[in-house]
Amino acid sequence: MAPIALADTLSKEMAGVKTKPLATVSEVSAIEGIQTALAAAQARFENANPNSKNQHDRAVKSLPGGNTRSLLHTSPFPLSMKSGKGPYVFDEDDHKYLDFVGELTAGIYGHSHPVIREAILSTFDNVGLNLGSTTVQEERHASLMCERFNVDSIRFTNSGTEATTHALAAARRFTGRRKVVVFNGGYHGAVFSFGSGIAQNNVDLDDWVLARYNDIASARTAIEGTSGLAAVLVEGMQGAGGCIPATKDFMLAVQESAKKAGAVFILDEVMTSRLAPGGLQSILGLKPDMTTLGKYLGGGFAFGAFGGRADVMSVYDPRNKDSLAHSGTFNNNTMTMHVGHAGLSKILTPEVNIEFNAMGDAFLEKLRTITKGTKCCFTGRGAILAVHFTPTGAQDINCVDEVEEDLELKDLFWFEMLEKGYWITRRGSIALILGTPQEELDRFVRCVEDFLDRHRSIVVTTA
Ligand SMILES: Cc1ncc(COP(=O)(O)O)c(C=O)c1O
Incomplete structure (x- = not known):
C-alpha cells in the first residue's frame, strides 16, 4: 500500500x-x-463524573496537579473514590466498580475483610497504638515471615522504598563496595525506578549499572564486569514495568553471576511475594542473599521489610560495635504488626494462596486466548497481570525496550472498561483481590472480547 x-x-x-x-x-x-473513539469516550467520562471533576478542581489548590501519588493522576482528571466494600469501590459520583487496582497488590484482602476488621478493633481496644518499645507481636510477625519466605532474619520498614534503601545499605556495608546492577524496566521504590535509563530522582546517580532484563549475556557482562559491585537488585517479575515475568534461566544466571562476583543478590519481592506461599523465589528455585517485601504484608497499613542471610543481616545487630543504624518511628507499629500478621496467618494461608493464584492463571490464560491476532495482549503471573497494546500484539514481552505501547488505544480501553464497571490502573495493571467473584472475571473476559470486536478495524495487528 x-x-x-x-x-x-x-x-x-x-x-x-x-x-x-x-x-x-x-x-x-x-x-x-x-x-475519534477516544474523544467520544473522554466526553462520556467527563459527563458521567462531575463530582470527581469538582474534587480535582479543589485538590489542585493545595496539591501539585491535585495529586500526592503520581501514578494516580489521569487525564482529564482522576476519579475520586469514596469508599470500598469487599472487592468493589465506589466513586464520588456513586458508580460501582470491581476493584482491579487492588492497591497495586497491597489490597489483596479487599476493603472490609472481617478478619482484618477484628484485628484492627482488638489491637485498638486491647493493645493501643505507639507503645514506644519492642513488643511480642513484632517477633511473631517476623518469625512467620522468616518461615514463609525462607529468610534467616528480617527487619521492618514503612514502605518498599525504605526496604530497598536498607537492603542496599546492608549489602554495601557487608561487601565494603558501592555499585549496584539493576535492570531496565525495574522499579524498586519511589527513588529507585529504571526505565530505559537511570531515573533522575535517584539519590546516588553514579552507583548504578544498568543491564537488560531477561538478557543473560547483558546481565553477566554487567555483573561480572563491574568492579566494586556490592549488589544485584532485581524483580522476578517486573511489576510496575508492566508485569513482565523473568524466565527461570535468566534469574538463575543472575543469581549465579552475583555469587561469582561476590555481590549480594537482592530479590525484590515487594509485589511478587504473593504469587506463591513462599514467594516467586519458591517457584523459580532461587535462594537470594536478601529479599525485600512489602504491600499486603502490613494487612493494609504502611509496610515494608527486608530479610536474608544471617551474616548479611547482622550488620544491623545493635549488639555489635559499628553496626548500621536502622531507625523508623513506625517500623514496629502495633496496628501494622497485628493486622499484617492476622492477614498472613489467618487469611492468606498457603492453601488459599495457591488457589487464588491458580484462579489468576486461568483468568490470564483466557485473556491471552481471546486477544490473539489483535494489538491487545495480557502479561503477568498468577493473580497479577497487565494489559498492553502494541503494534504487533506480541503475546510475550521480555523487556520494556521490546515494545512501544499504543497509549491512545490503552486510554480508550481504560475509559471503556470504566464504563463497564472495572477499576483498573491507567497504565493497565490488574492485581486481583481475594473474594473477587468468578462471574466478574468471566464478565471482564466478555467485555474485552466485545471491545476488540467493536474496534476490530483499529485493533487488528498490522504486522
Ligand atoms: C517491586 C517493587 N519494589 C518496591 C516498591 C516500593 O514500595 P512502596 O510503594 O511501598 O515504597 C514497589 C511499589 O510498587 C514495587 O512494586
Whole structure:
C-alpha cells in the first residue's frame, strides 16, 4: 500500500524531518479511528463524573496537579473514590466498580475483610497504638515471615522504598563496595525506578549499572564486569514495568553471576511475594542473599521489610560495635504488626494462596486466548497481570525496550472498561483481590472480547 502523509500527530513529526516511516492508508484510518473513539469516550467520562471533576478542581489548590501519588493522576482528571466494600469501590459520583487496582497488590484482602476488621478493633481496644518499645507481636510477625519466605532474619520498614534503601545499605556495608546492577524496566521504590535509563530522582546517580532484563549475556557482562559491585537488585517479575515475568534461566544466571562476583543478590519481592506461599523465589528455585517485601504484608497499613542471610543481616545487630543504624518511628507499629500478621496467618494461608493464584492463571490464560491476532495482549503471573497494546500484539514481552505501547488505544480501553464497571490502573495493571467473584472475571473476559470486536478495524495487528 502506498504511504501517505498523516494529519495531526504524524504531520508534526514529519515536519521534524527524520521520523518514523510513513504510514499506510489503513494505518492512517486506524489512527483517526482511535482518536475519534477516544474523544467520544473522554466526553462520556467527563459527563458521567462531575463530582470527581469538582474534587480535582479543589485538590489542585493545595496539591501539585491535585495529586500526592503520581501514578494516580489521569487525564482529564482522576476519579475520586469514596469508599470500598469487599472487592468493589465506589466513586464520588456513586458508580460501582470491581476493584482491579487492588492497591497495586497491597489490597489483596479487599476493603472490609472481617478478619482484618477484628484485628484492627482488638489491637485498638486491647493493645493501643505507639507503645514506644519492642513488643511480642513484632517477633511473631517476623518469625512467620522468616518461615514463609525462607529468610534467616528480617527487619521492618514503612514502605518498599525504605526496604530497598536498607537492603542496599546492608549489602554495601557487608561487601565494603558501592555499585549496584539493576535492570531496565525495574522499579524498586519511589527513588529507585529504571526505565530505559537511570531515573533522575535517584539519590546516588553514579552507583548504578544498568543491564537488560531477561538478557543473560547483558546481565553477566554487567555483573561480572563491574568492579566494586556490592549488589544485584532485581524483580522476578517486573511489576510496575508492566508485569513482565523473568524466565527461570535468566534469574538463575543472575543469581549465579552475583555469587561469582561476590555481590549480594537482592530479590525484590515487594509485589511478587504473593504469587506463591513462599514467594516467586519458591517457584523459580532461587535462594537470594536478601529479599525485600512489602504491600499486603502490613494487612493494609504502611509496610515494608527486608530479610536474608544471617551474616548479611547482622550488620544491623545493635549488639555489635559499628553496626548500621536502622531507625523508623513506625517500623514496629502495633496496628501494622497485628493486622499484617492476622492477614498472613489467618487469611492468606498457603492453601488459599495457591488457589487464588491458580484462579489468576486461568483468568490470564483466557485473556491471552481471546486477544490473539489483535494489538491487545495480557502479561503477568498468577493473580497479577497487565494489559498492553502494541503494534504487533506480541503475546510475550521480555523487556520494556521490546515494545512501544499504543497509549491512545490503552486510554480508550481504560475509559471503556470504566464504563463497564472495572477499576483498573491507567497504565493497565490488574492485581486481583481475594473474594473477587468468578462471574466478574468471566464478565471482564466478555467485555474485552466485545471491545476488540467493536474496534476490530483499529485493533487488528498490522504486522
Ligand atoms: C517491586 C517493587 N519494589 C518496591 C516498591 C516500593 O514500595 P512502596 O510503594 O511501598 O515504597 C514497589 C511499589 O510498587 C514495587 O512494586
